[in-house]
Amino acid sequence: MRTPCVLLLSALLLLLGATPPAQAAENGEWAVYPAAAQLGSRPYFFLTADPGSTVTDRVTVANKTAAPLTFRLYGADAYNTDRDGGFAVRTQQEKQTGAGAWITPERTRITVPARSAVSVPYTLSVPADADPGDHPGALVALDERITPGGRGGVAVGVQRAVAARLYLRVNGPTVPALGVEDVTVDQDRPLVPGTRTSTAVISYTLHNRGNVTLNPQVVLRARGLFGRTLLDRDLTKVPAELLPRQKIRLTERWTGSPQFDRADVTLTATAKDVKESGTASFLAFPWLAAATVLVGAVAGFLGLRIRRHRAARAEAGTETSTEARREPSAHVST
Numbered sequence: 433m434r435t436p437c438v439l440l441l442s443a444l445l446l447l448l449g450a451t452p453p454a455q456a457a458e459n460g461e462w463a464v465y466p467a468a469a470q471l472g473s474r475p476y477f478f479l480t481a482d483p484g485s486t487v488t489d490r491v492t493v494a495n496k497t498a499a500p501l502t503f504r505l506y507g508a509d510a511y512n513t514d515r516d517g518g519f520a521v522r523t524q525q526e527k528q529t530g531a532g533a534w535i536t537p538e539r540t541r542i543t544v545p546a547r548s549a550v551s552v553p554y555t556l557s558v559p560a561d562a563d564p565g566d567h568p569g570a571l572v573a574l575d576e577r578i579t580p581g582g583r584g585g586v587a588v589g590v591q592r593a594v595a596a597r598l599y600l601r602v603n604g605p606t607v608p609a610l611g612v613e614d615v616t617v618d619q620d621r622p623l624v625p626g627t628r629t630s631t632a633v634i635s636y637t638l639h640n641r642g643n644v645t646l647n648p649q650v651v652l653r654a655r656g657l658f659g660r661t662l663l664d665r666d667l668t669k670v671p672a673e674l675l676p677r678q679k680i681r682l683t684e685r686w687t688g689s690p691q692f693d694r695a696d697v698t699l700t701a702t703a704k705d706v707k708e709s710g711t712a713s714f715l716a717f718p719w720l721a722a723a724t725v726l727v728g729a730v731a732g733f734l735g736l737r738i739r740r741h742r743a744a745r746a747e748a749g750t751e752t753s754t755e756a757r758r759e760p761s762a763h764v765s766t
Contacts, residue, residue, distance in 0.1 A: 456494075457594050462501060462544070463494045464573045464596040467551045477598040484560035491537070491571040492551045495544035503573040507535025508595065510568035510667070510675060517638075517671030517680040521570040521595050531569030536539045545693060548716035556600065564604020565631060565643025566676050570595035599645070609642035612650075612701050612710030613679075619714060625691045634696060636699050636710055638670070639679035645701040646674045651682055653700070656693045663689075663697075674703075690716040716724050 456465035456475050467490035468474035481487050495501045508521035509532040522528060537554040543551045554571065578589040614637045623631040640646050648671050654663035667684055674680070689695075693716045700709045 433744075437627075457596050458494075458496075459592065459594050461495075461497050462503075462573065462575075462594060463496065464571060464594045465492055465494075466490070466596060467492045475527070476596060477600075479556065479598065479600045480603065481556070481558045482603045483558055483562045483564070485558050487556045487558070488551050488553060489556070490551045492549050493542065493544055493573045494549035495546060498546050499658065500543055500545050502541065502576045503729075505540050505542060505554075506532075506572050506574070507537070507556075507598075508532040508570050508572050510570055510597070512671055512675055512678040512680050513674075514680060516669070517674065517682070519568075519597065519673060519675075521572060524572070524574060528569075531556070531567040531598055534620065535571065535598075537571070547727075555735050556598075558600075558602055560627060562602050563643060564602050565606055566645045567600045567602060568645065568675050569598045569600065571598060575717040601644075606644045607642045608644050608646060608704060608706045609640070610646060610648060610674075610701055610703055610708045611639040611641050611679075612699050612708050613637040613639055615697065615699060615710040615712040617697055617714045619689065619716065621689075621691050621716065623746050629687060630689050630691050630716070632686040632714070634684045634697055634699070634712075635681065635684060637679055637681050638674060638701060640676055642706075644707070645676060647672060648701050648703045650699055650701045652686075653696075653698045654686070655696045656690060662693070662695055681737040692716055715732040740752050 456463045458464070466477050477489060478740060479487050479489070491505070493503055493505075497732055504524065507526050508523075508526075509528050509529065509530045510519060510521050512518065513520045522532060534556050535554055536557070537552055539552050540740060542550050543553060572593050572595040574593040575591060614635070616635045618633045618635070619630065620632070622628045624745045634652065638648060638650070648670055650667040652665045653661070654665055656662045663686060665684075667682075669684065671680065694713070695716065696711060696713045698709055698711045701708065709751060
């Protein structure tokens with residue numbers, strides 16, 4: 433029997449969450465970077481254009497292996513991944529709507545000899561009605577080889593790709609805007625307070641509502657009753673770049689959250705020229721323990737009432753019997 437082949441595009445499409453390093457995008461076998469005098473001296477494309485204009489540039493693909501490699505060249509839109517907000521680009525099969533749709537390489541298929549590099553011109557045609565602001569994308573070199581992988585009844589084929597980032601700004605008004613939305617708190621507390629450490633998972637959506645790329649920083653603060661500081665933390669699991677019109681769901685774990693308190697959680701996100709906050713409140717209360725104590729108290733109260741009632745009835749019965757014994761009897765003679 434033939435096993436069906438599922439084609440997977442490798443995650444080497446610049447799934448990078450950190451700030452762009454000063455080096456070309458590569459995977460050890462080939463590299464993709466803007467044409468320059470030497471590898472890595474110009475690691476990314478930074479372009480500015482007016483609506484309706486055309487920009488020309490050159491992309492270089494370097495083969496580091498001992499055999500020729502053949503690639504498909506295409507332009508792609510960039511986005512933030514749901515997993516961690518990293519920088520990623522669309523596959524060739526996906527619809528491109530931004531910079532990826534405006535990029536046209538002079539050649540879409542190239543063969544690069546062993547230990548050599550090939551530069552290909554491309555044009556970037558900005559539509560006349562393009563929105564002002566940032567339109568991130570990439571020039572992608574997709575290896576034509578399909579590497580077998582996977583086990584079982586389905587054979588998995590993997591295609592690898594490397595992309596050079598492209599940061600395009602279309603001239604016009606820029607509007608930075610940031611939102612902290614849908615803040616929630618999920619608690620995990622012991623049934624009996626003090627028997628183990630409690631935790632809380634704080635979830636929130638970070639939303640770039642503007643038209644420029646932001647480099648956000650987020651601070652988490654929690655205040656208890658009477659304004660007591662319970663938590664004050666600079667968050668590290670925040671994307672270095674939040675692209676325009678992108679939103680990501682992030683979580684932060686709070687170990688040692690209160691077990692008996694009322695807390696207000698505030699997340700404050702800042703970037704250049706913007707600052708926004710989102711809040712949520714929660715009540716940490718040992719409901720099971722309180723319910724157990726309440727049930728015990730009610731049961732004790734009812735038991736005491738029953739005992740008092742029985743004691744009162746018994747005392748009343750004793751008094752009646754004593755009075756009956758003391759009553760004089762009448763004697764009738766004939």
